[in-house]
Amino acid sequence: MTTSAATERNVTSGVVTILLTVSAMALTDAFVKYASSDMTLWQIYVCRSCLALPVLMLLAWGRFWPRAVGWVSLRSTLLVAMYLAIYAAIPVLDLSVIAASLYTGPLFIVLLSAVFLNDAVRPAHWVAVVLGFVGVLFVVQPVGSDFTPLSLVPVAAAFLYAAAAVLTRAKCADEAPVALAISLNIALVVCGSVVSGALILFQPGGAADYPFLLGTWSPVDPDTMSVLLVMALLIVAVTIGLARAYQSPRPQVIATFDYAYLISAVFWGFVFFGEVPDRATVAGMTLIVIAGMLVLARTKAAAGESKIKLAEKSGQE
Numbered sequence: 480m481t482t483s484a485a486t487e488r489n490v491t492s493g494v495v496t497i498l499l500t501v502s503a504m505a506l507t508d509a510f511v512k513y514a515s516s517d518m519t520l521w522q523i524y525v526c527r528s529c530l531a532l533p534v535l536m537l538l539a540w541g542r543f544w545p546r547a548v549g550w551v552s553l554r555s556t557l558l559v560a561m562y563l564a565i566y567a568a569i570p571v572l573d574l575s576v577i578a579a580s581l582y583t584g585p586l587f588i589v590l591l592s593a594v595f596l597n598d599a600v601r602p603a604h605w606v607a608v609v610l611g612f613v614g615v616l617f618v619v620q621p622v623g624s625d626f627t628p629l630s631l632v633p634v635a636a637a638f639l640y641a642a643a644a645v646l647t648r649a650k651c652a653d654e655a656p657v658a659l660a661i662s663l664n665i666a667l668v669v670c671g672s673v674v675s676g677a678l679i680l681f682q683p684g685g686a687a688d689y690p691f692l693l694g695t696w697s698p699v700d701p702d703t704m705s706v707l708l709v710m711a712l713l714i715v716a717v718t719i720g721l722a723r724a725y726q727s728p729r730p731q732v733i734a735t736f737d738y739a740y741l742i743s744a745v746f747w748g749f750v751f752f753g754e755v756p757d758r759a760t761v762a763g764m765t766l767i768v769i770a771g772m773l774v775l776a777r778t779k780a781a782a783g784e785s786k787i788k789l790a791e792k793s794g795q796e
Contacts, residue, residue: 493726497724497739511569523707531715559670575741584641617763
């Protein structure tokens with residue numbers, strides 16, 4: 480198999496993986512929003528990952544120790560901070576608003592890929608990403624009367640997500656996806672345990688106003704355990720999927736399909752919480768889908784051009 484053909488297949492595999500992953504990601508966020516009235520974020524961090532880690536260890540079959548411990552640890556730290564920025568707004572914002580703010584991330588990914596990976600970003604990719612961002616603006620409606628600055632909090636998460644995605648490609652491409660998933664879940668357990676201990680020790684004020692971040696752990700009854708088990712299975716799929724998707728070539732192409740998360744978030748928001756998108760949201764979703772199709776078409780066209788050039792070169796030889 481030629482290099483160009485292998486690259487095309489890897490990109491296609493990455494696109495399929497990211498589409499499945501972002502759907503699971505949106506469902507995970509819906510469960511976190513659902514559980515936010517009963518559990519603290521730190522309890523979810525610890526309990527969910529403690530349930531997920533044995534499954535990941537079995538999947539690893541002894542291949543769970545990363546080669547580049549420092550880079551993998553940095554990646555995990557970025558993603559833990561990303562989840563914190565996302566989940567901090569979950570109790571007070573609709574999933575669609577969080578998703579739209581978060582998915583300024585592909586813009587950051589394209590920029591960081593060009594700067595740090597020296598990747599050539601085709602004009603069609605820029606057009607698609609900008610088109611997708613316009614779709615996000617339709618959903619967020621930053622000049623609307625219902626706009627709140629809290630909707631911008633996930634933008635910080637978007638940058639952290641982009642940094643982790645580019646780092647995955649640049650420094651963690653040879654790591655086993657399950658090893659990256661294990662590292663992330665260990666980091667979540669450590670973070671949740673440390674913050675929970677600090678809250679017990681220092682007892683900060685404001686817990687009554689914002690128990691999701693500042694409250695204490697609640698008892699785990701059968702219903703809570705069932706929710707945690709579902710979230711654990713989802714986090715296994717998401718952490719492995721993210722690692723595998725961004726190990727594929729051209730993270731800026733994968734990033735454009737990240738916008739599918741917004742569609743999934745709107746869907747799960749309706750299923751769980753009865754959140755019905757308005758016309759502006761539907762218009763934004765349409766632009767996002769068009770952006771994804773544009774990138775896919777341009778990627779296939781570029782692959783075709785590479786095959787033609789390779790055939791012409793072989794003919795000349």
